[in-house]
Amino acid sequence: MKNPDSTPAAGGPQITRRSVLRGALNTAGGLAAFAAAVSPLRDLDRDELTLERFLQKHYKEMTPDEKDRALQRIAAEVERRYAARPELRDLPAMDGVEFAYALNLGRCIGCRRCVHACVAENNQSRDPEVQYIRVLELPRGSVDVERADHYYDRPAVPDPDHFYMPVQCHQCANPPCVKVCPVEATWQEPDGVTVIDYDWCIGCRYCEAACPYFARRFNFAEPSVPREKLNTDMTYLSNRPRRKGVMEKCHFCLQRTRAGRMPACLEVCPVGARNFGNLLDPDSQVAQILKTKHVLVLKQEANTLPRFFYYFDEDFPRNRGSAPARGSEAHRKGLSLTVLNPQAAQSLPGRGRGGPA
Amino acid sequence: MSTAQPSTRGAWVAALMGPAFASLAAWFIWGPALTRLPVGKPAVVPDAALSTAARRTTVGDPPTILINNFRRTCTDCHRIFDVAARPEGDRLQHAHVKLEHGINDRCQNCHNYRNMNELVLYDGGAVTYSEAPRLCQKCHGLIFEDWERGIHGRVSGAWTSELGPVQRLRCIECHDPHQPRHPAMDPLQPLPGPATLRMGTPPAGGAHAPELREGDPLRRALLHPQLSGNNRTERAQHEKP
Amino acid sequence: MKTYLTFLWRCFRMSFNGDWRYHTWMFVLTAIALLGLNAYCRQLVHGLVMTGMTDQVSWGMYIANFTFLVGMAAAAVMLVIPVYVYRNRDLHDLVIFGELLAVAAIIMCLLFVLVDLGRPDRFMHIFWRFNFPISMLSWDVIVLNGYLLLNLHICGYLIYCAYRRVPPSQYFYVPFVFIAIAWAISIHTVTAFLYVGLGGRPFWNTAIIAPRFLASAFAAGPALIILTLQIIRRFAGVHVADRSLLLLRNIVTVALTINMFLLVCELFTEFYTDSAHVASTVYLYFGLHGYAALVPWIWTAVALNTAALVILYLPLTRSLQSLNAACLLMIVGIWIEKGMGLIVPAFIPSPLGEIVEYSPTANETLICLGIWAFGLLLYTIMVRITVPVLSGQLTINADSGGSPARAPHLEEV
Known part of the structure; x- marks a missing residue:
């Protein structure tokens, strides 16, 4: 077997102008291929590659001055791209506030208004579409998400x-998401929102x-975003x-909340299925719900301790055949609401006639 | 491997390398893009769909109606048409009202027949239209309680009154008192698929075939109530003789 | 210092020096690497939308190859342990090829992580704010780079000593060899922990993943080394005793057996329990709700691994041809099993029960091929340099091909 090094002298006499030329040609070809x-x-976006941006510090490490400068730089960038001066600011968490959300599963009708209100409010990409909220359509009798339809499109x-x-x-x-981030780019704020x-x-x-x-x-x-x-x-x-x-994700609309x-x-x-408030304030919506309703969290076994609660309140009979229609059996028997209060019935003239014809 | 060949082969390799690199470069610059960016059409969302205004406009207190360009209240007519005398009479003017309110199927359950400008409580006491929630309370006490505590119904504005006005809608700003159930809505468009549209082609019969776990007793009962019902009647029939 | 720079320069020259087969091989690798580079530049401009990944399946081929290559890198210890712990003489001169393979594999790993990043321009953020020791990815950054440095030091030191014709000082490399042994096991364990620690992914959230990783690495890694050593023996004229290969064969046999055993344990637990957590495994092996993109892949892997195991247990693998066949089968089998078979199914169904299948795009595949080609290119160059240095053909005195005076050798193909 030929060891290439064992024949170093073989090439010696063949060093010619042609071989040097060919070497140069090959090197040039290689460099051209590399350049191509x-x-x-x-086509890289130059905006992304400024020194200022490169040197910008982590949010938590910025001094107020640096934060101001970063805000101005970002605002200018947004203005350049969207031709609208944004009101960009940094809102700190409030003391004594822990945000939580409660959603009434008995009332949600799956209309996806929340999904698109969120997209509009939070400047999510329209193309490709990025949405923070997913509405799952689940068959009754199960909370097995594997049976959920994310793309239902009913009339x-x-x-x-x-x-x-x-x-x-x-x-x-x-x-779990905060735990795994290698650069601490995501963290939990004092008001409980992971940003x-x-x-x-x-x-x-x-x-x-x-x-x-x-x-996420x-x-x-x-x-x-248009x-x-x-x-x-x-x-x-x-x-x-x-x-x-x-990455991006829901942040409970911090710019609003x-x-x-x-x-x-x-x-x-x-339908007012959504409730929001300060968990630490006993009079807040969510605190009241946690106190008085049957609340559940999704995937409790993951021990993530969510601040997003689901609950059902009284049976909200929107199911088929929920309301006895006129002419139903109850109706025919003359069972009518007013009978429940004889006093009221007596006070109304004509009440004594009983059931309908 | 013979050593007679290498120099010729070497020459070939060396000669071909330059052009090969050059054609590679050409491919990089003029070659086709290998990947189509799989971006879907953005959803069309009418601004009206995202309105946060109340869904219903409520009637005044007392309710008025324009008749021949004169604004009339209820009693203007009902002075003449005494509904209290004929509570089960035809609803002449109000034929369009479709009452679908559960077992509450009598006008006088809510309307004060002795003063049609007002609503009525169980004890015959009157409630003005602006106090409508008090009327609803007489049957829906628990929900009224929830509403008072702020956990039923649509809220907008601030999440605490300390930080701004909290707007809470009243019952009839969402619910039609004659048909309190929410009407069905047209859902907004779903995502076109995963954000990058790379969902595999769904198999025939759809991805979410509910019959997959027919062994689940709960599912069976929900999907085929007639099955369990039939079983029971059959058993009952067996037991009878 | 000057000596060292001269050494590097000679190494650089040496890497262009070889016969026509060497040049053709290098050209092909360079061309593929350039194709990958071009594909990556496109990805940089347009974003990861150029890949088949989605929010649902957020890791794909890149991380799959990364996982496999971490195993390849870790497997170098399977040469080191017999030599430094059991004083095996046959393998002694071959250890360096295993360590060089580890270097090339780790570099490929780091490249695969790099191309997977959405913002590679912010890579240096790990230096300013490093979530250590909480994030397993930060552990991985440390152990991978540490392992790279350890192996670079060991190989570089040994080669440079050989070049200078001085015997290497024990104190300068033996301690590092032993650190590297423990470190090799750590890199794969940490990589396994990367996945194991995620409670939201039941498919990964099982303690057996780390041992399975090690077992499969210690099978596929030495298998690749067996093949590599035979190629080196054939083309670089390095003496490799058949005995050494047969020792590696024993290692591979045991590791593959353990790997298959652990797989059976895992499958039993999943399928016998038959809880909701089995969905991903069902998807992988049988398809879920009619989606079955990975089913042919995983059964191919199972078949290849089983075939390799059978071949290894039959006496006929005393012949090197069938050993090679077994090695090839198991490398491909484990590549599928640890790549597509381990990374992708954990995302299917998604935590919200959605089934979105994944298949790599052409651009993504080119990037993967490019990285593999670049890694092979590096390994070839390293072997190209190491062989003449260790055999004494390229030394500080006897210089046989790297000197500027003979620069035109470049063309002497």
Whole structure:
């Protein structure tokens, strides 16, 4: 077997101008191929590659001055891209506040208003679509998510054979996603909301793998929000426009809730299935619900201690055949509501006639 | 391996390398894009769908109606048409009202026949239209309690009154008192599939075939109530003779 | 210092030096690596939407290959242990090839992690704010880079000593060898913990993953080393005793047996319990609700591994041809099992019960091929340098091909 090194002298006499030329040619060809290979990089977004951005510190390490500068830089960037000056600010968590959410499964009708109110409020990418809330259509008699339909598209909801369960970030008190992040780009704020520093995330998607609620979303492509749809009320940790390659997720609309307002998904809910409030305030909506309703959390076995609760209240009879129609048996027997109160019945003239004809 | 060949083969390799690199470069620049970006069409969401306004506008107190350009209250007519005298009479003017309110199927359960500008409680006491929740309370006491505590019904504004006004809708701003059940709605468009549209083709019969776990007694009972019902009647028939 | 720079320069020259087969091989690898580089540049511009990954299946081929290659890197200890712990003389001169393989494998691992990042430009954030020791990924960064440094040091030191014709000082490398043994086991354990610790993924959340990782690594790794050693023996003229290969064969046999046993344990637990957690396993082996993209793959893997095991247990593997066949079968089998078979099914169904299948795109596949080609390129160059240095053909005095005076050798193919 020929060892290439054992014949070093063989080439000696053959060193010619031609071989040198060929060597140069091959080297040039290789370099050209390399240059052509990296040529797509011409299309890289220059915005992403500024020194300022490169040197920006982690949210928690920024001094107020640095934070201001970062906010200004981001605002300028947003203005350049969307032609609208955003009201970008940094809202800190309030003292004595722990946010929690409660959702009434008995009332949700699966209309997906919350999904799209969230998209509009939080400047989520429309193309490709990024949505924080998923509404699951589940057959009655099971909370097995494997039977859920995420893509139901009926002419009308609710379907009497199904119930609807919206799922979004559960803002766990024991969040698996925070644990796994290698660069601490996501953390739990004092008010219980798990946030992401979009300028710190390296996009490894480990948190997405760790989340038991499928609450995290990755920007696989550059997010696109139509200029006229941009919500200019934004904060650093919540709904400022993201760039490709970073994670995002529900943050209980911090730009609203830290300013005292209700989250967007709650305000739009046509049936009032959603409740939000301060867990530490005994009079708040959620505290009242936890006290008086039968509350459950999703995937309790994962011990994530969610701050997102589901509950059912009184049986809300929207199922088929729920209401006895006119002419039903009860009706024919003359059983009518007013009979329950004889006093009232007596006070009304004509009451004595009994049942309907 | 013969050593006679290498130099010629070597020459070939060396000669081909440059052009090969060059064609590689050409491929990089002019070659086809190998991956189609699988981005779906964005959903069309009408702004009206995301309105946070109350779903219903409520009548005034007392309710009024325009008749020949004159604003009339209920009693303007009902002075003449004494409903108290004929409580089961035809609903002349109000034929369009479809009452679907459970077993509550009498007008006088809520309307005060002696003063049609008002509503009525069990004890015959009157409630004005602006106090409508008190009327609903007479049957829906638990829900009323929830509503008072702020955990029933739509809320908007601030999550605590300390930080701003809390707007709470009244019963009839969401519920039609004659048909209190929420009407069915058109759901907004679902995602076109996973964000990047790379869902495999669903198998025939759909991905979520509920019959897969027919062994589940609960599912069986829910999906085929007639099965369990039939069993019971059959058994009953067997036991009879 | 100057000597060292000269050494590096000569190594650089040496890497261009070889016969026509060497040049063709290197050209092909370079071309594939460039294809991968080009594909990666496209991915950088457009984002990870160029891959088949979705929010539902958020890790794919990259992490699958990464996992497999961590095993390859860890497997170098299967050469080191017999030599340094059991004083096996046959393997002594071959250890370095295993360690070089580990270096190349770790570099490939790091590249696979890099291409998987959505924001590689922020990679340095791990230096400013490192979630250690809470995040398993931070552990992985440490152990992988540590292992790379250890092996670079050991190989570099030994080769440089051989180049300078001085006997290597025990104190400079033997302690590192023993650290590297423990470290090799740690890299694969930590990589397993990366997955095992996720409570939301029942498919991964089982303690058996780490031992299975080690067993499969100690089967596929030495199998690759067996093949590599034979190629080196054939083309680089290094003496490799058949005895050494047969020793490695024994290691492979035991490791593959343990691997198959652990697999059976795992499958029994899953299927006999038959709880809701079995969904991913059912998807992998039989398909779920009609979706069955991985089923042919995993049964191929099972068949390949079983075939390899049968071949290894039959006496006919005393012949090297059938040993090679067994090695090849098991490398492919374990690559499927630890890649597509371990990473992807954990995401299917998603935590909310959605079934989204994954298949790599052309661009993604090119990137993977490119990284493999680059790794092989590195390994070839390292072997190309190591062989003449260790055999005494390229030394500080007797310089046989790297000197500037003979620069045109470049073309002497």
